[in-house]
Amino acid sequence: MTQPKEIFVKTDRCVGCLSCTIACAVAHSNSRTLFGAVFEKPVPKSRIYVEWSDPDKKIPLVCRHCEEAPCMFACISGAIHRDENGVVLTDTDKCIGCWTCVMVCPYGVIGRHLETHKAYRCDRCPDRDVPACVSACPTGALVYETAASFSGAVRKSASRELIRSEG
Amino acid sequence: MAYDEKILEKSIDPSVHKMLSRAAELHIETAWDRYEKMLPECGFGELGVCCRNCNMGPCRISPFDDHGPKKGVCGATADIIVARNLVRMIAGGAAAHSDHGRDLAHTLLMTAEGKSSGYEIKDEVKLKTLAVEYGIPVDGRTKEEIALDLAKAAYAEFGKQEGFIQFTRRAPEKRVALWKKLGIDPRGIDREIVEIMHRTHIGVDNDPVNLILQGLKASIADGWGGSAIATELSDVLFGTPVPVRSQSNLGVLKKDHVNIIVHGHEPVLSEMVVAAAGDPGLVSQAEKTGAKGINVVGICCTGNEVCMRHGIPMAGNFLQQELAVITGAVEAMIVDVQCIMPSLGPLSECFHTKFISTSPKAKFPGALHMEFHEEKALGIAKEIVQAAVDNYRSRDQDKVMIPEDKTECMVGFSTEAVVRALGGTLDPLLEAVKTGKIRGIAGVVGCNNPKIKHDHGHIGLVEELIKHDVLVTSTGCNAMACAKRGLLLPEAAEQAGEGLKSVCQALGIPPVLHMGSCVDISRILTVCAAIANALGVDISDLPVAGAAPEWMSEKAVSIGSYVVSSGIFTVLGTVPPVLGSPVVTEVLTRTANDVVGATFAVETDPVKAAALMIAHIDAKRKALGV
Structure with missing residues (x-):
C-alpha cells in the first residue's frame, strides 16, 4: 500500500517570511486570489503558524493529522473525522464551538474563527495537488512527501554528516 | 510553425514566440522563466505591507490573522506602511526621470560652453521659445549664449529651495492654483524627492494622506519638471521630432550587417552612437570584415528617442531585450541607464555579443565598461562602434536566428x-x-x-x-x-x-x-x-x-x-x-x-x-x- 503524503517541515530552512500563512489564507478564501481575499468577510484564515523560538529559530507548525488524533477522540459533538486520505477534518455543521479540540491539540494548530464561531485547521488543500503553503514556501522549508521519502532524505543527509565527521 | 501553448500564452507577438522557442531549445532562461520560478510572489510585498525602513524590523502586517501583527514595531499600521512604501516608489521614479533630465541640462551646458564633442544646438527655434519661457533675453545673442543661460536655469530647477518650477506654469491657472492650495506645487525637483526620503524615515510622517500628498508633489516635479526638462532639452540638442517612417520588431536586425543595439534611455549616448555608426571609416572597416554595413537599432526608450529623430528602427520593447541577444546576431548591446536587465551580462556570454555599459551610474556584471563622457563623446562612440565592428568576426552564423517579423511605423509626433x-x-x-x-x-x-x-x-x-x-x-x-x-x-x-x-x-x-x-x-x-x-x-x-x-x-x-x-x-x-x-x-x-x-x-x-x-x-x- 502506498503511503499518504504529509506536510513536513525542514526547520533549518525556514526564514520566517510567513508566505505560507498568506498562501494558506488565500487558498481558503472564496476568491482564491490575494487581491480578492483581502477584501472578504469573513476574513480568510491561515491554518499554518510560524513560531519564533529563542535564540533565532523560526518553526512552521501545521496540523499533523495525527494517526491517533487527540482532537478526534475529544470532540464531544462528533464533528471531527478522518477521510479516506487520512486527513483529519472538522465538519463545521456539527462543530458546536466548545474548543475542546483546541485544548487537547499538542501542537496548538486548531484555530477559533471569531466570525463563524467554528474551529478551523489545515485541510491539506483538497483541491490542490500540493498544499498552498508548500507551494508558497520560497526556501523549501515545507515539503509534501511521504514519511518514507522524508525520512529517507534525512538518512541520506545524516550519512553524509557521519562520513564527514569521520574525516 | 506551431508553438507550445505555454509559449503562446506569454505574448501576442509572433517574434516573441519564435525567440522563446529558440531560447528553450538553447536552454537559456528569460525573464518569463525567472518570473515563473518566483511564483508565488510574496503576498506581503504584493499588498505593500512590509517595511524595511529601520532595523527594529523588517516588519510586516498580517492581512488576515487576528493573532498576527497588526502594527510594526514602531506602531506603524498597514495604512502608514503602505503609504510610506508607495511614496518611496514615487521618489525612485521621479529621481530616475529627473536625473535623466539633469544629464540633458549638463550636456546642453557643456555644449554651450564649447566643451562637448559632437553635440550642437539643432533646434534654435525651440531654444528661443524655452528661453523666452524662462525670461532669458534672446535678442542679439548667439545661440550658445542663450543656451548657456537656459542650461543654467534648467540645472537650477533641480537644486532650487523655494519658488516654483518654470514648466509647471504650462498647466492651466486653475490647476496651478489647486496645487498651491493643496501645498503640492513643487519648489525644486531634488528637494521634493529628498523630502520623501526624510518623511519616510522612522518616526517622521505617519499620516497616510499627508505622505501621499508629498508623493504627488514629487511626481509633479517629475512630470512637469524633470521629465519636461529631459524632453525639451533633448529637442534643443537633437532636434524636435517630426513624423518619420521606420520599422519595428526583432526583424529589423540584419543577418549580413554589424548589428548594434542601443538600449536604455538617454539620447545623449545613442545620438553619438548613431553618428559614429555613419562614419565612413567604420563602415568600410565593417565591410572589410565581410559585413554589408552597420545596422543600429534601438530597444526601450532609447529606441524611441533615436527612432523619432533619425528613423532608426526599433527592435522591441522591454521584454524583448533578452530575445534580441538570443538571435545571436547582435555584435554589441550598448546601454546607459534604466530598464536594463542585469541578466544581459551572463546572457551575452552565451553568444559573441559584447554587452557594453557606458554610464558611471550603471554598471553590470559581465559587461564591458566603456565610460561615456560628453567632452569626448564622438570619440568614445567611435571606439564603441569599433568594438562592435571588430566583434562581427566572432559571430557564429550557425547560431543566428532572426525572426522575420517587422512592421512599418510612423513615429515622432x-x-x-x-x-x-x-x-x-x-x-x-x-x-x-x-x-x-x-x-x-x-x-x-x-x-x-x-x-x-x-x-x-x-x-x-x-x-x-x-x-x-x-x-x-x-x-x-x-x-x-x-x-x-x-x-x-x-x-x-x-x-x-x-x-x-x-x-x-x-x-x-x-x-x-x-x-x-x-x-x-x-x-x-x-x-x-x-x-x-x-x-x-x-x-x-x-x-x-x-x-x-x-x-x-x-x-x-x-x-x-x-x-x-x-x-x-x-x-x-x-x-x-x-x-x-x-x-x-x-x-x-x-x-x-x-x-x-x-x-x-x-x-x-x-x-x-x-x-x-x-x-x-x-x-x-x-x-x-x-
Whole structure:
C-alpha cells in the first residue's frame, strides 16, 4: 500500500517570511486570489503558524493529522473525522464551538474563527495537488512527501554528516 | 510553425514566440522563466505591507490573522506602511526621470560652453521659445549664449529651495492654483524627492494622506519638471521630432550587417552612437570584415528617442531585450541607464555579443565598461562602434536566428508636430472633439510585465479605444507595442471608429500618435494643458484618460501620480502594492477625485479597462456639454 503524503517541515530552512500563512489564507478564501481575499468577510484564515523560538529559530507548525488524533477522540459533538486520505477534518455543521479540540491539540494548530464561531485547521488543500503553503514556501522549508521519502532524505543527509565527521 | 501553448500564452507577438522557442531549445532562461520560478510572489510585498525602513524590523502586517501583527514595531499600521512604501516608489521614479533630465541640462551646458564633442544646438527655434519661457533675453545673442543661460536655469530647477518650477506654469491657472492650495506645487525637483526620503524615515510622517500628498508633489516635479526638462532639452540638442517612417520588431536586425543595439534611455549616448555608426571609416572597416554595413537599432526608450529623430528602427520593447541577444546576431548591446536587465551580462556570454555599459551610474556584471563622457563623446562612440565592428568576426552564423517579423511605423509626433499636422492650430482637434468625431483622447504608456501576456495589455486596450473613436497618444513600451502591431500607421485608421477614422484620413495621421519615450509623457501633458487653456477649463474637465496597461517600474508609479495630480483619470493594468491598506486604496481610487479631480482605477482586463476610460470620457463630455 502506498503511503499518504504529509506536510513536513525542514526547520533549518525556514526564514520566517510567513508566505505560507498568506498562501494558506488565500487558498481558503472564496476568491482564491490575494487581491480578492483581502477584501472578504469573513476574513480568510491561515491554518499554518510560524513560531519564533529563542535564540533565532523560526518553526512552521501545521496540523499533523495525527494517526491517533487527540482532537478526534475529544470532540464531544462528533464533528471531527478522518477521510479516506487520512486527513483529519472538522465538519463545521456539527462543530458546536466548545474548543475542546483546541485544548487537547499538542501542537496548538486548531484555530477559533471569531466570525463563524467554528474551529478551523489545515485541510491539506483538497483541491490542490500540493498544499498552498508548500507551494508558497520560497526556501523549501515545507515539503509534501511521504514519511518514507522524508525520512529517507534525512538518512541520506545524516550519512553524509557521519562520513564527514569521520574525516 | 506551431508553438507550445505555454509559449503562446506569454505574448501576442509572433517574434516573441519564435525567440522563446529558440531560447528553450538553447536552454537559456528569460525573464518569463525567472518570473515563473518566483511564483508565488510574496503576498506581503504584493499588498505593500512590509517595511524595511529601520532595523527594529523588517516588519510586516498580517492581512488576515487576528493573532498576527497588526502594527510594526514602531506602531506603524498597514495604512502608514503602505503609504510610506508607495511614496518611496514615487521618489525612485521621479529621481530616475529627473536625473535623466539633469544629464540633458549638463550636456546642453557643456555644449554651450564649447566643451562637448559632437553635440550642437539643432533646434534654435525651440531654444528661443524655452528661453523666452524662462525670461532669458534672446535678442542679439548667439545661440550658445542663450543656451548657456537656459542650461543654467534648467540645472537650477533641480537644486532650487523655494519658488516654483518654470514648466509647471504650462498647466492651466486653475490647476496651478489647486496645487498651491493643496501645498503640492513643487519648489525644486531634488528637494521634493529628498523630502520623501526624510518623511519616510522612522518616526517622521505617519499620516497616510499627508505622505501621499508629498508623493504627488514629487511626481509633479517629475512630470512637469524633470521629465519636461529631459524632453525639451533633448529637442534643443537633437532636434524636435517630426513624423518619420521606420520599422519595428526583432526583424529589423540584419543577418549580413554589424548589428548594434542601443538600449536604455538617454539620447545623449545613442545620438553619438548613431553618428559614429555613419562614419565612413567604420563602415568600410565593417565591410572589410565581410559585413554589408552597420545596422543600429534601438530597444526601450532609447529606441524611441533615436527612432523619432533619425528613423532608426526599433527592435522591441522591454521584454524583448533578452530575445534580441538570443538571435545571436547582435555584435554589441550598448546601454546607459534604466530598464536594463542585469541578466544581459551572463546572457551575452552565451553568444559573441559584447554587452557594453557606458554610464558611471550603471554598471553590470559581465559587461564591458566603456565610460561615456560628453567632452569626448564622438570619440568614445567611435571606439564603441569599433568594438562592435571588430566583434562581427566572432559571430557564429550557425547560431543566428532572426525572426522575420517587422512592421512599418510612423513615429515622432512631438507637440509641435501634432500642431503642424493639424494645420498650425489646435482648432481642428478641438472641433473634432466637440462634434464627437473624436470622442476623447487617451494617453497610453508604460512598461512590459510578465504578469500580463506581453503586449496584450497594450494592444487589447489601444485597439478597443480607437474602435470607440478615442484618439490615442502613446509613449514608451506601449508605443513600441503599437508600432509592432501596425497601429502607428495612417492606414490603421481603418481599425478606428468612423469618426476617428475620418479625422485621421483627412489629416493623414495614425489613430495612435507616437509621442516618444517615457519622459515624453511631458509632451502629452503639454498638449492637454494647451487644450484646456484653449477651452478655458482645467485639465480635469477634459474628455481625456490615461492608462499604463503593463506597468512595472517605479517610474511608472511616478508617472501615474503626476498624471492623476494633473487631473487625468488613470487605469493601471497591474495591481499596485497598496491593497494592504484600506485607507490608501480609498484615497487613490475615490477620495483623490475630490482633491485633484481624478483617481486611479485598477483593471487587468484591457477591454474592461478601455470601457472604464470611455465611460470617464463620456462623463466628461457630458459635463462639458459637448
